[in-house]
Amino acid sequence: MRLTTKGRFAVTAMVDLGMRHGTGPVTLAEISGRQRISLSYLEQLFGKLRRRQIVDSVRGPGGGYCLARDMAQLTVAEIILAVDEPIDATQCAGKENCKDDEKCLTHDLWANLNERIFDYLGSVTLRQLVENQRAKDAGIAPVHDMRKVARKPDTVTA
Secondary structure (H helix, E strand, O other): OOOOHHHHHHHHHHHHHHHOOOOOOEOHHHHHHHHOOOHHHHHHHHHHHHHOOOEEEEOOOOOEEEEOOOHHHOEHHHHHHHOOOOOOOOOOOOOOOOEOOEOOOOHHHHHHHHHHHHHHHHHOEHHHHHHHHHHHHOOOOOOOOOOOOOOOOOOOOO
16 A cells, blocks of 8 residues: 555644644644644645645634544544545556556455555544544553454455
8 A cells, every 4th residue: 555644644633633622723833843744744734634624724813723523523534535645555546457458467456455444544533543642641551452453254256
């Protein structure tokens, strides 16, 4: 899977924002300082997140960003897709023209991996990530073990 810094940084910044939910708007400069992510990069990411109505911006003194949606209803997959990050392990971007304009021998393997990754990222909410981080900060065992994934039964396709 080719998940670049765009998706990783967007999720990290959203967890940071979620950790401060309910305390008023958070500036990108604050997130930048805490997470060591370039301010200009955060501005680009949050512009996309705002257009997808994942965050709201507050202008003026004391302004910044706050969550536009309930953390329990916002998934990691939505955050990644909002910043235009493709979740794709295939070489052909799903077009099935991997090898000489034909589907390669391992195309279905990578396409199935894409589906599992997307299902997993779609099952993890921002609330879970925030709760886990708060538990770690308090020295408590994680609330949700992200390594335990609800698995679909394996299917065999011909």
